[in-house]
Amino acid sequence: MNASALILMVVVQLVVVVLTVYFFYRVLVSKPKPEPDSYIENDDVER
């Protein structure tokens, strides 16, 4: 691959991967809101 293609690809893909992982990680670790919230699977979980 030529240098400009490689740099563009690596930079863009790195940014996309980092942001995707970051936002999904934030979704996973965010504290649930007090009940009643929108999700039924955690209805019996103690807070």
Next chain:
Amino acid sequence: MSTNTEAWGSRVGLVLAMAGNAVGFGNFLRFPVQAVQNGGGAFIIPYLVSFLVLGLPLLMIEWASGRFGGQFGHHSTPFIMGSMDKRWLWKYVGVFGIFSNIAIAAYYCYIESWTISYIFHSLFGTFNGMDQHEVAGFFSNYLDVTTSTTGIPYEALIFFVLCLALNTWILSRGLSGGVEKVAKIGVPMLIVFGIFLAYRGITLKAGQEGAINDGTVGLNFLWTPDYSSLANPKVWLAAAGQIFFTLSVGMGSIQCYASYLKKRDDIALNAMSAGWMNEFVEIVLGSAVIIPISIGYLGIDRVVELTGIGGLGLGFRTMPFLFEQWGPILSAIAGVSFFGLLFFAGITSSLAMGTPGMGFLMDEFNWSRPKAAFAFGTVVLLLGLPTIFFFNEGVFDEYDYWAGTVSLVVFALLEAILFSWVFGLKKGWREITEGADIKIPLIYRFIIKYITPVVLILVFTGALIRPVNDDWSNLNPREWEFHNESIIGQLQHKGVGPNKTWFADAFFAEADGKVDSVFVLREKHYIRVTRLSPGGEPVSRDYRFNPEKHSLSLTPGDEVETGAVLYSGKIVNRVFFIDMARLLLVSLFLLISLLVYIAWRKRTKDGRVS
């Protein structure tokens, strides 16, 4: 009282369902083709700019509108929009949010059924030993519904009905019990399949397994920037269009999913997460599968030529042949992976298309979930049959153009205006940030209010008056010639050619050339007219005719000019099917509008107007 008691099971399930809604065939088939046709690596710059100023704002608008309407018990756009402004007009604008989902599902489920069929054929080695023309011919035969590729009569129809039945059954299981479960399996699976194929694509070596180029040649071709293309409005319009279609905005399905959220729950982080997940699948995986593999085996020139027939053609006519080069076992695994990832990308989107209509029927007419799912399946079946039986007559393309393209842009433009200017950005911003787990930059207030509507107006205007050859340099209205695919060009039937009447006594040649041959293929009769392309390559066009009804006016060796009579007899032209498809779509829109009117009258009578 509404029977609609749907709820999401978990937040991760909702984010995956939203991401699955956005991830579709376009991520793997449309994005790389658009990038190749619009300056390679430089396409990514307008693409990312469009994501920031068009994609993310629209995601926020739709999530916020949906959650707002959901507080009043509305789960479809007519009444979600009606709750944002009381004027009657918005309820009927909201009809787009049910209409486009049903109309798109009618042809989208058909593509989805191809993926099921191709998984089956990959597993059973149908493509083994076929050359490239035979693999391409297999797809053409498959689309001709009367031809069987496996001995099963009406195979394409059977797979479509099976696919639709599967969608209907999952929808009847509800959000948490059906849609969410499929998303939790489908999205990770398609990422795993995508990573496997991307790895195979990138590590292709010239000289091994029949490859003529390294996989990196394709990546180099895709990512080498051509910065001069940044000055071309066509590239910006294509980038904005791609962002628009890849995120599934302008459809009404995001509002529907978000309407099951409570006021205190986050939408900002959820929207960001689902949006960037779609970008990961598109930019990282989508760019590393089709183009590297096809250029590895066919070379750059051939792939550029093939992108002219679109991503669907490249995916279904070419990829099975390329996988064959990897040997019977690996080609079966690759075929199942490729069509499996397309299947999961498709079904997570088609399920999202079912929910707005079902939500409407459950909210307004107290229908049970299975009954509403069955109604969706039945309407999609009835609307989908013409796309199957008259695929080659252009019905499929008409649905895609009007419901899958124009309607989305119109609806997104109107919803952006409603949110920013009618509902008001002050209230709108409060909706976006209420319960947010992340801080949205304040610049987005400005972008949502001014930039996004202006970009949408530009996208719509670009689609309306797109000039021939995409030449935007000549701004003289008197010399402006519309592109065949512009909205005005479509309304004028510009691409139809000389056969402009519904019924005729003669069929006219649609291009110059020489009658090459008259031949029979699988009991169907064709005239082949061949001409030389500017590059000196022969380009053939086959016209089908029926010797019992038509008499030929030319014989092999005759020169043909566009408009010359090829054969005479009783003829039903393609334009008839095109207009009937449009009539069907208009009828569907009017029918849903009527249902919205009846529902509104019912609400008024019951004192439930909110």
